[in-house]
Amino acid sequence: MNEVIAIVPARSGSKGVIDKNIKPLAGHPLIAYSIAVAKLAKNIDRVFVSTDSERYAAIARRYGAQVPFLRPKEISMDNSSDYDFIKHFLDWCQKKEGRQPALLVHLRPTTPLREVHRVEDAVRIMRQDKTTTALRSVQEMSESACKTFEIEGGLLKCMGSRSFDLEASNRARQKFPTTYEGNGYVDVLKTVYIVKNKRIHGDLVRAYLTPWVCEVDSKEDFAYLEYEVSQNPNIVKELFG
Numbered sequence: 001m002n003e004v005i006a007i008v009p010a011r012s013g014s015k016g017v018i019d020k021n022i023k024p025l026a027g028h029p030l031i032a033y034s035i036a037v038a039k040l041a042k043n044i045d046r047v048f049v050s051t052d053s054e055r056y057a058a059i060a061r062r063y064g065a066q067v068p069f070l071r072p073k074e075i076s077m078d079n080s081s082d083y084d085f086i087k088h089f090l091d092w093c094q095k096k097e098g099r100q101p102a103l104l105v106h107l108r109p110t111t112p113l114r115e116v117h118r119v120e121d122a123v124r125i126m127r128q129d130k131t132t133t134a135l136r137s138v139q140e141m142s143e144s145a146c147k148t149f150e151i152e153g154g155l156l157k158c159m160g161s162r163s164f165d166l167e168a169s170n171r172a173r174q175k176f177p178t179t180y181e182g183n184g185y186v187d188v189l190k191t192v193y194i195v196k197n198k199r200i201h202g203d204l205v206r207a208y209l210t211p212w213v214c215e216v217d218s219k220e221d222f223a224y225l226e227y228e229v230s231q232n233p234n235i236v237k238e239l240f241g
Contacts, residue, residue: 003045003101004123005093006038008065009085010109011076012053016218021051021109022059023222026229026236030216031056032063033112036239039064040116043123044105050085052076068096082106083200090191103127104189106200110216111184113228113235119186122208126188133193133202137185139212144176185210 010021010031022029028036031049038047049060049067057067069092075084086104093100103126105119126135146160147169158169160176186208189200214224229235 002127003099004043004103004105004127005101006034006041006044006047006105006107007086007089008034008038008047008049008060008107008109009082010049010051010053010056010060011071011080011085012051012056013076013078015078017216017222020216020222022056025112025222025225026233028063028236028240029059030112031060031109033114033239034107034109035060035063035065037114037116037119038105038107040239041105041119041123043120043127045101048089050089068092083194083198086189086194086200087198090195100191100195102191104191104194106187106189108184108215111213112216112225113213114185116238118210122186122188125206125208126190129206131204132206133197133204134190134200135186135188135206135208136201137183137187137208137210138180139183139185139210141179141181144173145179146176147173180207180209183210183213184215185213 008031014020017023021031035047038044047065049065050071051057051067052071052073054070057070060067071085071088075088090100105123122135148159149156150159155164156166157164158166161168193202194200214221216222216225
């Protein structure tokens with residue numbers, strides 16, 4: 001079975017930004033952006049939303065996603081893992097359809113502004129890949145993580161060297177390795193690996209470098225997204241017509 005399915009997780013109960021997954025952005029709920037990019041991607045066969053809310057489910061269906069079940073509350077908590085909802089979805093596929101997709105394209109609603117061709121490219125890479133366990137999108141950090149600090153006993157400690165001597169952190173940034181952070185743009189997961197190992201990413205994860213994107217974790221992040229789409233309305237037009 002070579003089917004590729006996009007899965008968009010959208011639990012209710014967000015505390016930082018209330019109902020952030022359905023908060024309107026340029027006239028469309030946040031969740032709609034992930035659904036739209038998945039539906040436009042030519043190499044994604046179907047789009048599902050995993051949610052614990054009938055209200056969210058109704059919105060997702062209106063934008064063309066399949067929502068044939070509600071996610072159980074016990075795996076829709078603040079501390080629930082991505083593996084929990086993905087396993088629940090794959091179990092549903094096996095039970096209700098008698099099969100599972102080859103690839104899952106994990107699209108988080110909190111990273112709404114994507115380009116379709118990049119999502120298609122990530123899927124294309126993993127369709128041909130026989131060695132890695134998953135693909136995960138990353139973006140270059142503006143400052144190397146090796147120049148950051150932790151606090152121990154009230155004192156600053158270099159993250160990279162684990163030393164309390166901060167002079168090393170004052171070197172030019174070119175002296176430090178470039179570091180990257182996951183950004184939620186697109187993850188492509190191999191179902192066979194997940195079922196066999198009970199993990200979603202594994203230890204041979206292909207890096208997929210994307211431009212910098214804003215992830216919504218706070219009201220300030222959402223305000224920045226509103227500014228971004230106001231300055232570039234084509235972002236919305238390309239997704240929704």
